[in-house]
Amino acid sequence: xxxxxxxxxPLLLKxxxxxxxxxxxLGSVIKDKSKVDVRFAFCFPDVYDVGxxxxxxxxxxxxxxxxxxxxxxRVFMPEKDFEKQMRDNDIPLYALESLDPIKDFDFIGxxxxxxxxxxxxxxxxxxxxxxxxxxDRTDLTPIVIGGGPCVCNPEPVADFxxxxxxxxxxxxxxxxxxxYERMKPHNPTKQEFLREAAKIEGxxxxxxxxxxxxxxxxxxxxxxxxxxxxxxxxxxVIKDFDKVYYPDSFVVPFTSIVHxxxxxxxxxxxxxxxxxxxxxxxxxxxxxxxxxxxxxxxxALCEQTGYEQVSLSSLSTSDYTEIEKLLATLADYTDxxxxxxxxxxxxxxxxxxxxxxxxxxVRKSGLTFAPEAGTQRLRDVINKNITEEEIMHTCxxxxxxxxxxxxxxFMLGLPDETDExxxxxxxxxxxxxxxYYETPRELRAATIQVSLSTATFVxxxxxxxxxxxxxxxxxxxLKQKLIIDNIRSKKVxxxxxQQPVSKLEAVLARGDRRVCKAVYEAWKKGCTLDSWDEHFxxxxxxxxxxxCGIDRSFYANRRREYDEVMPWSHLDYLVxxxxxxxxxxxxxxxxxxxxxxxxxxxxxxxxxYGGLYCKGV
Amino acid sequence: xxxxxxxxxxxxxxxYRLTFAKEGRARYISHLDLMRTMQRAIKRAKxxxxxxxxxxxxxxxxxxxxxxxxxxxxxxxxxxxxxxDWEFDRLVEQLNxxxxxxLYFISAxxxxxxxKDIAAARYxxxxxxxxxxxxxxxxxxxxxxxxxxxxxxxxxxxKGRKPGVKLVDIKPLMTxxxxxxxxxxxxxxxxxxxxxxxxxxxxxVIDAFCAFAKAEFxxxxxxxxxxxxxxxxxxx
Numbered sequence: 001x002x003x004x005x006x007x008x009x010p011l012l013l014k015x016x017x018x019x020x021x022x023x024x025x026l027g028s029v030i031k032d033k034s035k036v037d038v039r040f041a042f043c044f045p046d047v048y049d050v051g052x053x054x055x056x057x058x059x060x061x062x063x064x065x066x067x068x069x070x071x072x073x074r075v076f077m078p079e080k081d082f083e084k085q086m087r088d089n090d091i092p093l094y095a096l097e098s099l100d101p102i103k104d105f106d107f108i109g110x111x112x113x114x115x116x117x118x119x120x121x122x123x124x125x126x127x128x129x130x131x132x133x134x135x136d137r138t139d140l141t142p143i144v145i146g147g148g149p150c151v152c153n154p155e156p157v158a159d160f161x162x163x164x165x166x167x168x169x170x171x172x173x174x175x176x177x178x179x180y181e182r183m184k185p186h187n188p189t190k191q192e193f194l195r196e197a198a199k200i201e202g203x204x205x206x207x208x209x210x211x212x213x214x215x216x217x218x219x220x221x222x223x224x225x226x227x228x229x230x231x232x233x234x235x236x237v238i239k240d241f242d243k244v245y246y247p248d249s250f251v252v253p254f255t256s257i258v259h260x261x262x263x264x265x266x267x268x269x270x271x272x273x274x275x276x277x278x279x280x281x282x283x284x285x286x287x288x289x290x291x292x293x294x295x296x297x298x299x300a301l302c303e304q305t306g307y308e309q310v311s312l313s314s315l316s317t318s319d320y321t322e323i324e325k326l327l328a329t330l331a332d333y334t335d336x337x338x339x340x341x342x343x344x345x346x347x348x349x350x351x352x353x354x355x356x357x358x359x360x361x362v363r364k365s366g367l368t369f370a371p372e373a374g375t376q377r378l379r380d381v382i383n384k385n386i387t388e389e390e391i392m393h394t395c396x397x398x399x400x401x402x403x404x405x406x407x408x409x410f411m412l413g414l415p416d417e418t419d420e421x422x423x424x425x426x427x428x429x430x431x432x433x434x435x436y437y438e439t440p441r442e443l444r445a446a447t448i449q450v451s452l453s454t455a456t457f458v459x460x461x462x463x464x465x466x467x468x469x470x471x472x473x474x475x476x477x478l479k480q481k482l483i484i485d486n487i488r489s490k491k492v493x494x495x496x497x498q499q500p501v502s503k504l505e506a507v508l509a510r511g512d513r514r515v516c517k518a519v520y521e522a523w524k525k526g527c528t529l530d531s532w533d534e535h536f537x538x539x540x541x542x543x544x545x546x547x548c549g550i551d552r553s554f555y556a557n558r559r560r561e562y563d564e565v566m567p568w569s570h571l572d573y574l575v576x577x578x579x580x581x582x583x584x585x586x587x588x589x590x591x592x593x594x595x596x597x598x599x600x601x602x603x604x605x606x607x608x609y610g611g612l613y614c615k616g617v
Numbered sequence: 618x619x620x621x622x623x624x625x626x627x628x629x630x631x632x633y634r635l636t637f638a639k640e641g642r643a644r645y646i647s648h649l650d651l652m653r654t655m656q657r658a659i660k661r662a663k664x665x666x667x668x669x670x671x672x673x674x675x676x677x678x679x680x681x682x683x684x685x686x687x688x689x690x691x692x693x694x695x696x697x698x699x700x701x702d703w704e705f706d707r708l709v710e711q712l713n714x715x716x717x718x719x720l721y722f723i724s725a726x727x728x729x730x731x732x733k734d735i736a737a738a739r740y741x742x743x744x745x746x747x748x749x750x751x752x753x754x755x756x757x758x759x760x761x762x763x764x765x766x767x768x769x770x771x772x773x774x775x776k777g778r779k780p781g782v783k784l785v786d787i788k789p790l791m792t793x794x795x796x797x798x799x800x801x802x803x804x805x806x807x808x809x810x811x812x813x814x815x816x817x818x819x820x821x822v823i824d825a826f827c828a829f830a831k832a833e834f835x836x837x838x839x840x841x842x843x844x845x846x847x848x849x850x851x852x853x
Contacts, residue, residue: 010836012645013687013820019650024642026658026717252717254646254654306657306715308675338668338676 004091004099011085019255020048021082023096027251027304029065029072030097037184038177040064040072041095041102041142043110045120046531048076052251053259055313056111056148060169062247070177073097074251075108077120077528078127080535086127093127103128106180108142110161112150115508116501116531118157121146122523125160132520134162134207140190143180151204152235152282153461153568156508156515158206163194166202166571167235168268170245175200198229202236205229209570211513217554219512222570234572239610241268241287248300252307261309261342262301266294266326270315271596271613273603275383275587276372276411278460279315281575284603285611286319286596291326298330302339309340317343319597321612366405367398373414374424380590381416383583388428392435399436404445406432412479412496413457413471415587422479425452426486426494433491452487452494454480456502460509462573464583467560470506472553473499500538504530506556507545512567515555517548576604630667630677630698633708634728636853638691639684643719648683654717655695661715664708667698681732681852682811682844685818688740690841694853696728726853735812735852739794739843740819742805745836750801756830757803761793768821787817787825811844 012018042061044051051057057074064072073095078086085091092101102108108128110121122132125144131137134144146154147165154164165172176197183193198205208229212220224231238244250262269286270279289297298310312330320326327341334341369391373379376388395406410425429450436448456476459468471479480496487494507515522544529535545552560566562581579602586593593601600615607614639646646654656676659666668674679696699708705725712722746753760766765786774780792808809817819839827833844852 006836010834013837017647018645018686019647022642022645024718026661026715252657254643254650254717256650256653260653303661303663306659306661308656308660338674 004094004101007089007091008094008099011082011089011091015082015085016079017049017255019253020076021078021096023074023099025251025253027249028074028097029061031065031071033071033098033100035069036071037069038067038071038107038181039105040070040107040109040177041075041105042072043075043102043108043121043124044077045110045112045117045124046077046529047079048253049255049257051076052253052257054111054113055263055265056169058247058250058263059245059265060109060173061251062249063170063245064173064177066245067177069181071097073102073105075102075124077124080529083123083127092129093124101128103130103142106141106143106184107145107177109145109147111148112146112154112157113148114531115150115156115505116536118508118519119523119527119530121157121160122520123528132160132523134160137162138190140188140193143190143193145176149278149282150509152278152571152573153510153566154204154206155211155513155567156511156519158513159516159520161206162190163197164204164206165236166204166233167573168238169236170238172200172202172236176203195226195228198226201234204233204571206513211567218560219565219567219569221565222567232570232572235282235574237285237574237609238268238287239608241610242289242293246293246297248297249304250301252305259311260307261311262298262305262307263311263313264294264297264301265289265313266317266320267314269611271319272316272385273383273583273593273595273601274372274385275381275464275583276414276457276460278463281462281603282573283315284575285605285609285614287610287612288320291322291329294326295329295333299333302334302337308338309342310334311342311344313344366407367395367403368407368409369394370409371428372409372411373417373421374410374428375421377590378414378417378421378424380592381587382414383587383592385592385595388431391428392431395432395435396439399439399445399448400443402443402445404436404447405449405451407451407453408432410452410454411457412454413476415465415468416590417471417479419482422482423486425454426483426488426492429487429492430489433489436491448491450489450492452483452492453496454483454494455497456499458502458505458509461566461568462575462580464580464587466510466566466580467562467564467584469559470503470556472557473503476502498533498536500541501530501536503552503556504538504541507552510567511555514548514550518544518550521547574605574609579603628670630700631702632696632698632728633703633705633725634681634853635695635697635709635712635725636691636723637693637695638689638721638723639693639719640689640691641719643717644687644689646720647686648680651684652678652680654720658712658715658717658720659697662712664703664711665700667700679732682735682738684841685820685839687837688819688839688841691723692841692844692853694844696732730846730850730852733813734846734848735844736810736814736847737792737808737845738811738841739806739808739845741840741842742807742819742823743799743836743838744803744805744823744834745801746803746830746832746834748830748832750798750803753803753830753832754796754798756832757796757805757826760826760829761788761796763788766791766822766825768817768825770821787822790815790817791822806842808843808845 064070125132144162146161151164194205197203208226214220267288269284271286372384459465522541525540596613666676677698681694708725709722766788767784769782770785794806796805
């Protein structure tokens with residue numbers, strides 16, 4: 001530690017936000033190395049400000065460190081300025097707690113939250129002084145593992161990882177590390193360890209599977225080549241979600257991060273079934289924590305961290321069965337302690353005004369809606385159950401209460417989208433502006449601003465739209481122009497997503513193992529921090545794909561047949577292929593599907609996984 | 618009708634001036650981040666902090682003088698107010714139970730001087746260079762014995778103009794208390810203007826010297842040793 005610290009310190013004064021690179025935050029766990037048997041480097045493949053906001057890391061950090069003889073530490077991707085300093089001064093990638101190089105750790109675990117972080121994984125392995133390809137890392141340690149939502153199709157990064165962990169990590173991480181702890185004294189080879197690990201439910205060792213391709217380039221088959229590897233790897237689910245481990249302590253950063261507050265997870269899974277949304281399917285089934293548990297965890301975290309804000313986390317907090325009671329209970333505590341209770345993604349139409357007033361911060365922030373599509377027909381196609389009336393009703397209430405900004409999020413390039421659907425976007429904005437002017441002058445805010453924001457739809461695995469082609473950048477361009485040409489009010493602002501990024505996301509989301517080569521080449525050419533506009537280099541990605549002979553349209557813009565073997569066909573996320581096909585067909589007929597709370601639609605998840613509304617066997 | 622959130626108006630307050638140390642890894646906490654860090658530490662410590670009385674109540678904290686990033690100190694001050702009258706020792710002890718590594722309180726007292734009285738601060742600087750220390754000592758001698766020591770200072774732009782830089786002679790503003798060689802390191806004990814009227818960071822002096830000597834430092838260790846008022850008295 002001391003040696004590396006001496007090298008790092010003089011560089012910090014020449015670095016932006018140096019507190020990101022030196023650790024020492026309150027709540028960070030320091031252990032005596034001589035008493036530790038398993039060392040785990042938890043890597044978030046993006047900069048500190050982003051990674052420190054990630055709840056999954058906080059959970060798994062606490063979980064592993066609760067074992068006396070395991071030590072889990074945090075590692076982030078350095079910004080370009082510090083990365084250069086590290087390379088110039090021979091500083092290998094180190095963990096923030098011990099300041100020890102991570103190449104000497106037992107495990108290096110990456111959480112894969114979004115496709116555009118893939119090159120950062122390679123960069124971090126390289127900074128650590130390790131070969132980026134799994135096959136070139138022949139020693140037992142470090143074992144490089146990956147988890148997180150992108151692991152539902154990890155094929156485009158399969159060559160870089162030793163194993164993947166599918167689904168929820170609270171039990172799986174423990175089982176994997178226990179296995180390692182048992183085997184370590186016998187000095188197994190890496191192969192021997194992976195063979196045993198593959199027996200754990202949810203562990204996917206990519207090198208234990210052979211992929212064959214058809215002449216047309218689609219996948220023919222994915223078959224295990226190792227007797228301990230199952231033909232299908234099933235994701236892990238915590239059945240008793242109320243009892244699952246939750247940290248009573250967070251690492252509290254000095255420097256400001258994206259989500260700088262205490263966070264309590266209230267439910268997992270989503271009942272909604274929006275057809276474009278991967279999270280809505282891969283985190284199923286819907287499970288909740290009890291009010292007592294949530295209250296206890298809120299208090300514990302607020303007291304330990306000293307945060308003045310606590311946020312309830314979930315895919316859709318208003319779907320919590322006893323939401324009013326929960327908020328009233330928490331507000332009793334947070335009011336008393338001068339803590340601000342924040343509720344992202346809440347449908348406010350369902351609340352009493354009294355409760356709204358209690359929980360709403362006195363500073364009037366804006367309203368945000370995600371209608372995703374411009375017309376009711378297209379919203380039915382994507383099964384997004386928000387109606388124009390609901391939006392207008394909420395806006396009417398909000399304008400009368402003095403709110404003056406409305407943000408609307410949409411996607412462009414959705415399946416079956418017509419010009420009429422696109423035109424519905426500016427039209428909705430104009431209706432909202434008109435509604436503002438209808439509000440009595442003495443009640444409404446001094447001015448109104450409606451911000452429209454569109455992102456390009458990226459079809460994702462394990463959704464009913466996994467078969468759909470992505471709209472080409474040219475098509476999206478036309479749609480954006482159509483919106484711009486039809487905005488008639490100065491009160492409406494329009495912003496949109498960069499084109500090449502979305503296509504790259506589409507390729508990486510639904511790519512197969514052959515895409516690994518392009519990821520490698522792009523990284524070799526200098527692509528890192530791709531999710532940052534200022535660092536994204538589309539021309540280098542173009543070169544990389546061209547040199548590898550990979551046609552991106554094959555992955556992004558091709559309609560896939562219902563019987564096509566997908567690159568992720570050997571992974572089981574519990575929701576059935578039949579359900580996705582059924583939903584896809586309904587989408588093309590613009591038919592909606594009820595949510596789980598209204599009645600089970602038979603997505604294929606058995607009730608044994610603890611889902612609140614599950615009926616399946 | 619919107620009303621202030623903090624309805625339990627607490628007018629009575631007891632003011633404290635805390636002296637604290639910032640060292641080790643905590644040295645890299647910027648001033649802005651230090652504010653947040655202290656707020657959270659005080660909240661964790663469950664000290665009865667006084668909240669500002671308004672639409673957006675927040676814990677009252679005031680730093681009379683900012684400490685530059687990368688500088689150690691054992692004499693930093695933080696003003697807070699409580700809603701109860703606490704013993705000084707109890708306050709310090711309670712707060713220290715919830716501080717992150719490298720930050721701790723040394724003492725508490727009632728504030729005496731106004732932060733506007735602060736005029737200067739004294740620093741110990743320890744430097745090693747990519748060149749022999751003896752040579753650097755000679756260069757430092759000629760650096761400080763020159764007629765002027767000019768640094769570039771950013772000036773606030775006039776309305777509609779671009780921000781510019783102007784050359785400032787800092788020689789009359791600084792007091793060099795001593796400097797010497799200790800082993801391979803150059804030690805400097807210097808007093809520089811600080812406070813609301815004028816502030817000079819040790820960094821600009823060192824940068825000016827490095828530019829003068831055409832050298833780069835390899836390690837630097839800076840510690841603030843005194844905060845001084847206009848009349849030459851210690852601030853605390």
